[in-house]
Amino acid sequence: MQKKIHRTDGKFRNPTGSHSFFLPERAMSLFRKFLFPPPSSLFVNAMSFIGVISLCAIGFGEIRGKHLNYSKFWRSNPEKNLKKENSISSTKGMLTVYTPAFVASMVSFGFIEWQLRPLLLSSTLALHFCKRIVEVLFVHRYSGGMMLDTSFLISLSYFLSSVTMIYSQSLTPGHPEPALDLKYIGVPLFLLGITGNFYHHYLLSKLRKNQSDGYKIPSGGLFGLAVCPHYLFEILGFVGVTFIAQTLYALAFTLGTISYLMGRSYATRKWYLAHFKDFPRERKALIPYIF
Numbered sequence: 001m002q003k004k005i006h007r008t009d010g011k012f013r014n015p016t017g018s019h020s021f022f023l024p025e026r027a028m029s030l031f032r033k034f035l036f037p038p039p040s041s042l043f044v045n046a047m048s049f050i051g052v053i054s055l056c057a058i059g060f061g062e063i064r065g066k067h068l069n070y071s072k073f074w075r076s077n078p079e080k081n082l083k084k085e086n087s088i089s090s091t092k093g094m095l096t097v098y099t100p101a102f103v104a105s106m107v108s109f110g111f112i113e114w115q116l117r118p119l120l121l122s123s124t125l126a127l128h129f130c131k132r133i134v135e136v137l138f139v140h141r142y143s144g145g146m147m148l149d150t151s152f153l154i155s156l157s158y159f160l161s162s163v164t165m166i167y168s169q170s171l172t173p174g175h176p177e178p179a180l181d182l183k184y185i186g187v188p189l190f191l192l193g194i195t196g197n198f199y200h201h202y203l204l205s206k207l208r209k210n211q212s213d214g215y216k217i218p219s220g221g222l223f224g225l226a227v228c229p230h231y232l233f234e235i236l237g238f239v240g241v242t243f244i245a246q247t248l249y250a251l252a253f254t255l256g257t258i259s260y261l262m263g264r265s266y267a268t269r270k271w272y273l274a275h276f277k278d279f280p281r282e283r284k285a286l287i288p289y290i291f
Helices: 025-031 042-064 090-110 116-138 148-170 183-206 229-245 248-275
Strands: 087-089 145-147
Touching: 042 148, 042 248, 087 090, 087 148, 090 116, 090 145, 090 148, 116 148, 116 183, 116 229, 145 148, 148 229, 148 248, 183 229, 229 248
Parallel strands: none
Antiparallel strands: 087 145
8 A cells, every 4th residue: 555645735645646635746746836835724725716616607607698787787787777776886886896805905914924925915906906996986987886796796706815815825934935936027917917907997987088878889009909908907917916926826816817807808799799780890809819
C-alpha cells in the first residue's frame, strides 16, 4: 500500500505525484507557477467553487433570456408594472449594490498584513467600488428601476466576494510566492480597466444628456466595434486584481465574472438588434472583431 505524504500546503498526494486533493497534479503544477497554493480553508475553497458555478449559471441564463432585472432589461420586463412594490429606483439599487463591498474593502485596512500585495489588493477593491459609487451619484443617468431582490443578490455577491478575496489573501503568508510574480503587471492592467470602464460609462451617460428617457445606439470609443466595451474593460480590471492577488479564489471570481459579462453582453447585443432596425449587425457583443 502506498504511503501518503503530507504536503506543506495542506493537501495530500501519493508518491507518484499523479493527483492532488483538489486537482490533477499536472494542473496543480501549472497553477503553482502563478498562484499561491489553495488554502486549507473549507470556506474559501467552497466559495471558489460556488462563486464560479453560480456566476457561470447566471451568465448562461442571460443568454437564454433569463435576465437580472435592472437597466434596459428591467424596462423590457412586461411584469414590471405588477412588481413596482418590490422595486426601487436604479440609483438607490446601485448604491445598495456597491456600498457594502466598498465599506468591507476600507475596513480591511485595519486587519490586513501591511505588506505590498495585501495592501494593493484592498486598495484596488476599494478604488473599484468607490469609482462605482461616484458613477452612480454623478455619471450615470437612469430612467428605470431595479428589483429589490436583484439589488440584494448582486450586493451580497460583491460583498462576499470582496471579503473572501481579502481573507484568502490573508492566508498566503508563510507560503512561497508564485514562480511568476504578476502583481506589477496587475496594477497597470487594473488601472487601464477602470479608466476604460469609466470613459465608456461617461459616453453612455452623454446619450441621455438632453433626454430623460429612452435608449440610443452608443457611439464613440470602442462602441463602434462592440456593444459593451465597458464590460470588456471591467474584465480587464478584474484580471488585474487577479494578477495582484494570485490566489485561487481571485481566479475563480474573475472567471465567473467573465462568464456572466459575456452572457450579459450577448443579451445586450440581442436587445439592440431587436429594438433598433439600423443597428449594425457587424458590431460584436464584447470583444471587437471576435465576440
